[in-house]
Amino acid sequence: MIRRPPRSTRKESSAASDVYKRQDEDKATVQQQLEDAEAHATQHVLTQMIEPMTAAAKKLSVPIGDDGSVFRDSLIDNMVDVADRMGRVNVSDDPVIYERIHDLKTLAAKYSGNNMDVIRNVQSARDDAKSKITDLMGQMQGLV
Numbered sequence: 536m537i538r539r540p541p542r543s544t545r546k547e548s549s550a551a552s553d554v555y556k557r558q559d560e561d562k563a564t565v566q567q568q569l570e571d572a573e574a575h576a577t578q579h580v581l582t583q584m585i586e587p588m589t590a591a592a593k594k595l596s597v598p599i600g601d602d603g604s605v606f607r608d609s610l611i612d613n614m615v616d617v618a619d620r621m622g623r624v625n626v627s628d629d630p631v632i633y634e635r636i637h638d639l640k641t642l643a644a645k646y647s648g649n650n651m652d653v654i655r656n657v658q659s660a661r662d663d664a665k666s667k668i669t670d671l672m673g674q675m676q677g678l679v
Contacts, residue, residue, distance in 0.1 A: 577627045581675050584621055584639055587613040588672045595665035599658050606655040614643040635675050642671055 591614060597604040618639040625632055646654055646664055653660045 580621045580625050581678055585675050587617050588668050592665050592668045595661050608651055611646050638671055
């Protein structure tokens, strides 16, 4: 016995072509979701790097000797840690993001170790560090 489609089905349509159409739509949806996830991941990386920089700039704004001017090593250590972590979780191939991660690592390395005592005790060094951190923060915020 030959099976025929019901009379209400158009001849040019078939179940197979409907499946292919749905697959194309599904592929487009998945592709859009991947692009959205990548954009969100890039924004996350930048936001995570900006947070400790904001705290450092705020702390370095307080003049030596004033209440709240105590400088803890963790201020710089946090920037080093977040730069290392963001280098590992950065899923984009965006060279600008990699460059900002490198810039943060370089900046944090400059102020770590023995240089922390200089920032702790010399106002001009503290002002210079704040300025450089703020400049890099501005570059990153322009990307968010």
